[in-house]
Amino acid sequence: MDSQEFREFAKAAIDIIADYWDNIRTRDVLPSVEPGYLINALPEDAPEHPEEWKDVIKDFNEHILPGTTHWHSPRFHAFYPTGNSFASIVGNLLxxxxxxxxxxxxSSPACTELEVVTMNWLGKLLGLPEEFLNCSSGPGGGVIQGSASEATLVGLLVAKEKTLRRLKKNDPNIDEDLIKAKLVAYTSDQCNSSVEKAGVLGSMKMKLLKSDADGRLRGDMLKKAFEEDKAQGLIPCYVVATLGTTGTCAFDPLYELGPVCNEANVWLHVDAAYAGSAFICPEYRELMRGVEYADSFDVNIHKWMLVHFDCSAMWLKNGHDLINTFDVQRIYLDDIKTTIKIPDFRHWQMPLGRRFRALKLWSVLRIYGAEGIRRHIRNHISLAQYFATLVRADERFVVEPEPSMGLVCFRLKHGDKITKKLLDNLTEKKELYMVAGSCRRNYVIRFVICSRVITKEDVDYSWNKIKVETDIVCSEEIHTKPQIPAINHIQAATLCEKSK
Structure with a gap:
């Protein structure tokens, strides 16, 4: 393919993308395909000879689009948002x-330095303490990881290595393998699955501590766990606090957890994957009070900030901790030495290679500006509150817990079984997509404001679909309940006598 064919191919692809967004409301959010549909539709072997780009476009329209779940549909209310914008698409393309x-x-000066610049911009916009920024006088700084999952694992590996170095400094003769087996990590039982997985991948026991009635991990619970484990000869090493849990968007109180971790010399990582983007709005920064105690802090910019996956922003108080953990030298990796504070990002991550991800973040920050991103986030939160008002006006439903950010959890008063039936029926019809959660041992439906283009009318559309299906499942519930057989007045009198 030469440059002219590339121009034609790329322009055709951009037209498809623009048309897709213009008509996204005409598509069911979930595809009507069965497992194996694409495996059966495509050839078993790769093409031996070059094919025309027009045939690729044709097959994309005929085979790929029909099997796509439309994450950016205004009827997609599952999980949390995934970022998307034309500005980000262009940044990705570049x-x-x-x-x-x-x-x-x-290996690419612009790639490194634009990441430093944009991470400083973003850290300031979120209101992070200056010591987390590369522009501070200290060793702190920011780096773009692939995901919050990756950032959590990076934090765990760094905490493990730092703890081991500290203990070896006190006793050079300690058995490293024995010490590693005693290290323990802690988080809330409301944590994302990726946090628990980090313990598996990092070979460290991850304890899920019981959260309070509002889904938060409290300082006294963490301190008790530390004390109990120390008494058994274990070594507390790593804590993951969540700002915006997956299930109910609860916020762990950093101002309680931080002092406990700092006193015990335990690494505190903050997973603010979804809700952290909201801190660009000053009115929500109270929710990260105590962040100054953290050693690392991560936000998935690719969730709520209009930037495409993958772009997870991680800041650390001390970048040297990363370098001490991941620095492996080779002669072919020798780089220019400079007195300017510029990080070698290969030491700040698990892979060696890295893409120019800062370009899409830079594009979005330039095209939208901080105020444009604030407007987007505030609009989502406002629409979530509007949806909660609609649900509360229907006496068949309970909204629980209180809506948080762009998430509303609700359930039918008749119980878990009928609430699950409602969600199953809605999913089967493919017009809306929501997923389940759990709150105070109740089965709840999670409704998240996700799409960049969602409007009040879209929320009304989704709510009307929910109401219609609720009418059906409630009617079915009444008709399937076992009927109490009628009794005559003599039987009734006999039963009354027996009850006495």
């Missing part, structure tokens, strides 16, 4: 066009 691998400064 990154892919350059195709650089920016593991060091010399």
């Amino acid at each position: 990154s892919d066009g350059l195709g650089v691998i920016g593991f060091s400064w010399m």
Whole structure:
């Protein structure tokens, strides 16, 4: 393919994307395909000879689009948002066009330095303490990881290595393998599955501590766990606090957990994957009170900030902790030495290679501006509150817990079984997509405001679909209840006598 064919191919693809967004409301949010549909539709072997780009576009329209779940549909209310915007698409296109691998400064100076600049911009916009920023006088700084899952694992590995170095400094003769087996990590029982998985991947026991009635991990619970484990000869090493849990968007109180961790010399990582983006709005920063105690902090910019996956922003108080953990030297990796504070990002992550992800973040920050992003987030929160008002006006439902950010959890008063039936029926019809959660041992339906283009009218559309299906499942519930057989007045009198 030469540059002229590329222009034609790329323009055709951009037209498809623009048309897709213009007509996204005409598509069911869930596809009507069965498992194996694409495996059976495509050839078993790769093509031996080059094919025309027009045939690729044709097959995309005929085979790929029909099997796509439309995450950006205004009727998609599952999980949490995934970022998307035309500005980000263009930034991604420019990154892919350059195709650089920016593991060091010399491998692509712009890749490294734009990441430093944008992470400083973003850290300031979120209100992070200055010591987390590369522009501070200290060793702190920010790096773009692939996901919050990756950032949590990076934090765990760094905490493990730092704890081991500290203990070896006190006793150079300690058995490293024995010490590693005693290290323990802690988090809430409301944590994302990726946090528990980090313990598996990092070979560290991850304890899920009981949260309070509002889904928060409290300081006294964490301190008790530390004391109990120390008494058994274990070594507390790593804590993951969540700002915006997956299930109910609860916020762990950093101002309680932080002092406990700092006193015990335990690494505190903050997983603010979804809700952290809201801190760009000053009115929500109270929810991260105590962040100054944290050692690392992560936000999935690719969730709520209009930037495409993958772009997870991680800041650390001390970048040297990363370098001490991940620095592996080779002669071919020798880079330019400079007195300017510029990180070698290959030491700040698990992979060696890295894409020019800062370009899409830079594009979005330039095109939207901080105020445009604030407007987007505030609109989502406002629409969630509007949906909660609609649900509360229907006496068949309970909204529980209180709506948080763009998430509303609700259930039918008649119990878990009928609430699950409602969700199953809605999912089967493919017009809306929501997923289940659990709150205070009740089965709840999670309704999240996700799409960039969602409006009040879209929320009304989704609510009307929910109401219609509720009418059906409630009617079925009444008709399937066992009927109490009628009794005559003599039987009734006999029963009354027996009850006495």
